[in-house]
Amino acid sequence: MLSVPSTLLRSSFIAAMCEFEELVGTADANGLSAADLSWPDRFETYVRRLAEGSLPWQRTHAGARVRCWWWVNDGEFIGRISLRPDLTPGVPHANHIGYAVRPSHRGRGHASAMLAAVLPEAFRLGIDPVILVCTETNTASRKVIGRNGGHLSVIVDGHCHYRIQR
Numbered sequence: 114m115l116s117v118p119s120t121l122l123r124s125s126f127i128a129a130m131c132e133f134e135e136l137v138g139t140a141d142a143n144g145l146s147a148a149d150l151s152w153p154d155r156f157e158t159y160v161r162r163l164a165e166g167s168l169p170w171q172r173t174h175a176g177a178r179v180r181c182w183w184w185v186n187d188g189e190f191i192g193r194i195s196l197r198p199d200l201t202p203g204v205p206h207a208n209h210i211g212y213a214v215r216p217s218h219r220g221r222g223h224a225s226a227m228l229a230a231v232l233p234e235a236f237r238l239g240i241d242p243v244i245l246v247c248t249e250t251n252t253a254s255r256k257v258i259g260r261n262g263g264h265l266s267v268i269v270d271g272h273c274h275y276r277i278q279r
């Protein structure tokens with residue numbers, strides 16, 4: 114289920130960040146580590162700011178707000194997805210939607226379901242086509258996008274640019 118970031122998900126969110134750190138060396142929390150987030154004050158501030166869209170990177174070049182949701186299953190944090198309403202001119206591989214699923218829960222259809230849940234929000238904002246970009250070697254993400262109606266428009270420097278139309 115698509116949910117607004119919530120402090121109620123603290124333990125599963127931190128457990129997920131530990132999984133990211135183990136797999137790729139860093140958490141998936143905008144520069145914060147699992148250890149940083151173990152401080153209740155820091156976690157609460159991070160979640161509040163993420164939910165209200167006030168983290169610095171959540172302002173787009175045109176002043177719109179990047180919206181972030183968490184994907185929750187059985188009361189646990191599973192992944193995150195963000196929607197950027199406008200593409201920054203000149204930024205290579207600019208895209209509207211980014212997502213990640215915690216490593217222990219991959220391959221169960223969560224990312225596909227998460228993207229399917231956010232696409233109507235994008236269309237409601239007038240984004241059409243929705244642009245998604247992933248590396249050519251990111252087979253899982255390419256499957257997720259393809260399953261949601263993505264058409265590969267071009268490959269630039271090893272990055273696949275997909276379009277999803279309403």
Ligand SMILES: CC(C)(COP(=O)(O)OP(=O)(O)OC[C@H]1O[C@@H](n2cnc3c(N)ncnc32)[C@H](O)[C@@H]1OP(=O)(O)O)[C@@H](O)C(=O)NCCC(=O)NCCS
Nearest residue numbers: 212213214219220221222223224225246247252253254256
């Ligand atoms: C990409 C990502 C979000 C996919 O999440 P997920 O919940 O596992 O995705 P889904 O289960 O909905 O679908 C993934 C599909 O790719 C397949 N897959 C996963 N890894 C694969 C691999 N290395 N080779 C081939 N297929 C692979 C899965 O089996 C599944 O296909 P299936 O349902 O036909 O079996 C996840 O791998 C992730 O968080 N990666 C790191 C962040 C990232 O790359 N984000 C996308 C940036 S654009």
